[in-house]
Amino acid sequence: MDNRNDGPEGEDAVREAAQAEAHQMSHSRAAAPERVAVSDPPPDPNYPRYRVEPGHWLKLGDVHADESEHYTRKKDVADELDLQRERIRDLQARLYGERRQSLLIVLQAMDTGGKDGTIRGVFQGVNPQGCQVWSFKAPGPEELEHDFLWRYHLKAPPRGMITIFNRSHYEDVLVVRVKHLVPEDVWRPRYDLINEFEEMLARSNTTVIKFYLHISKAEQKHRLESRLKDPNKHWKFSSGDLKERAYWDEYMAAFEDALNHCSTGNAPWYVVPANKKWYRNLVVARTIADTLEAMAPQFPPGEKGLDKIVVPD
Numbered sequence: 001m002d003n004r005n006d007g008p009e010g011e012d013a014v015r016e017a018a019q020a021e022a023h024q025m026s027h028s029r030a031a032a033p034e035r036v037a038v039s040d041p042p043p044d045p046n047y048p049r050y051r052v053e054p055g056h057w058l059k060l061g062d063v064h065a066d067e068s069e070h071y072t073r074k075k076d077v078a079d080e081l082d083l084q085r086e087r088i089r090d091l092q093a094r095l096y097g098e099r100r101q102s103l104l105i106v107l108q109a110m111d112t113g114g115k116d117g118t119i120r121g122v123f124q125g126v127n128p129q130g131c132q133v134w135s136f137k138a139p140g141p142e143e144l145e146h147d148f149l150w151r152y153h154l155k156a157p158p159r160g161m162i163t164i165f166n167r168s169h170y171e172d173v174l175v176v177r178v179k180h181l182v183p184e185d186v187w188r189p190r191y192d193l194i195n196e197f198e199e200m201l202a203r204s205n206t207t208v209i210k211f212y213l214h215i216s217k218a219e220q221k222h223r224l225e226s227r228l229k230d231p232n233k234h235w236k237f238s239s240g241d242l243k244e245r246a247y248w249d250e251y252m253a254a255f256e257d258a259l260n261h262c263s264t265g266n267a268p269w270y271v272v273p274a275n276k277k278w279y280r281n282l283v284v285a286r287t288i289a290d291t292l293e294a295m296a297p298q299f300p301p302g303e304k305g306l307d308k309i310v311v312p313d
């Protein structure tokens with residue numbers, strides 16, 4: 001479109017369009033980090049295929065929970081995982097110092113899927129002052145008095161912070177749907193409401209990325225059995241998990257819908273093969289580090305004239 005003869009109003013429109021585009025680009029930079037941030041390609045930079053692309057329906061059955069690229073043992077990824085954690089530590093310090101933007105990481109999985117282990121494994125050594133983890137259980141009486149997004153919005157990250165949601169607003173289209181806690185005409189419109197919520201966060205300088213840790217039903221059986229066998233893991237076993245397991249197929253259908261309806265340029269979903277815990281941690285760490293890098297946080301400049309200051313005795 002040629003706007004040269006449109007006069008001042010036309011120029012305003014062009015400027016606004018350019019600003020909107022720049023805004024959109026800055027978000028898609030952060031949301032699609034692998035397209036811009038991997039200047040020095042990692043050994044096997046094929047993890048972008050775990051990203052759910054808007055417009056391409058992803059079938060969960062096509063994602064192999066056992067996948068681990070060419071790596072076969074935990075030892076194979078130890079160095080790269082260390083490197084990714086170091087990148088996260090460094091970039092988190094910048095994000096905290098800058099205080100302009102924030103990162104929201106959503107973790108969802110079936111029971112035993114490894115949400116806790118991922119947080120432990122990926123955030124080792126990150127300054128605890130700059131991170132928050134919020135776990136969401138079934139809503140209590142006060143939460144139920146509000147709209148479904150209220151409790152999540154309250155915990156969204158302030159500027160400078162990395163916030164992890166251990167379960168999230170997605171429960172309101174997962175367990176709520178599978179267990180028929182509300183009728184379909186209530187949960188169905190939530191996909192759009194969630195997209196709007198995340199878009200609103202993105203426009204307030206919060207980058208949102210979401211991980212679904214994908215384990216197989218057989219792996220869940222194995223993990224539940226090992227919790228039963230080991231007395232030190234008994235506290236982790238909940239017979240409620242067996243009840244949820246009986247709804248496996250319904251959960252997979254609900255996850256598939258949530259992933260496909262709510263993976264957007266502003267807030268992409270990643271489906272992480274999670275049967276191998278060490279590979280899961282690597283994929284998540286790499287994605288977070290690249291996302292932070294695409295956000296390009298900078299330490300703010302120091303006061304003027306620091307080079308002339310002498311600290312008195």
Ligand code: ATP
Nearest residue numbers: 111116135136137138139166167171172175176238
């Ligand atoms: P862990 O078992 O590792 O301690 P967890 O996240 O499984 O962690 P639990 O207390 O076992 O914690 O489970 C929390 C439960 O809360 C889950 O069954 C989840 O489905 C349920 N829940 C979370 N959000 C909602 C919601 N909005 N509505 C109904 N149930 C919810």
Ligand code: MG
Nearest residue numbers: 111112238241
């Ligand atoms: Mg549980």
